[in-house]
Amino acid sequence: MADKKSQSDQKLDSVVARARSDSEKRGHGYREQALKLYPWICGRCSREFTRVNLQELTVHHKNHDHDYNPSDGSNWELLCMYCHDNEHQRQTEALASKGIALDGAKAPSAKFNPFADLKSMMDDKDS
Ligand SMILES: [Zn+2]
Numbered sequence: 519m520a521d522k523k524s525q526s527d528q529k530l531d532s533v534v535a536r537a538r539s540d541s542e543k544r545g546h547g548y549r550e551q552a553l554k555l556y557p558w559i560c561g562r563c564s565r566e567f568t569r570v571n572l573q574e575l576t577v578h579h580k581n582h583d584h585d586y587n588p589s590d591g592s593n594w595e596l597l598c599m600y601c602h603d604n605e606h607q608r609q610t611e612a613l614a615s616k617g618i619a620l621d622g623a624k625a626p627s628a629k630f631n632p633f634a635d636l637k638s639m640m641d642d643k644d645s
């Protein structure tokens with residue numbers, strides 16, 4: 519086992535390996551994977567990126583689930599910060615119009631839905 523590497527090297531390797539696999543389990547490795555997989559171009563405005571401004575290129579999750587990171591990249595889309603903001607703004611507004619609030623905040627309608635009765639009345643009428 520310890521033929522080439524010293525004990526401390528092996529220990530360090532295993533710590534690094536464990537840290538890496540932990541971070542991949544949490545999905546934090548997806549940015550690097552996505553940047554390897556796709557050209558550095560914004561999927562919306564086609565702005566091109568280089569190492570100099572790469573931090574302005576973000577990895578968007580198409581289904582908005584940051585824990586869903588299939589290794590084929592099918593849930594990722596590279597977007598510049600502005601297009602990414604836009605994309606999330608649209609998503610937030612779309613959900614808000616349905617009475618769903620993002621980031622864990624409960625919409626008032628989750629506690630009390632004034633339309634619940636209305637809907638059941640309409641359903642009764644239809645059937
Ligand atoms: Zn863009």
Ligand SMILES: [Zn+2]
Nearest residue numbers: 577578579602
């Ligand atoms: Zn996103």
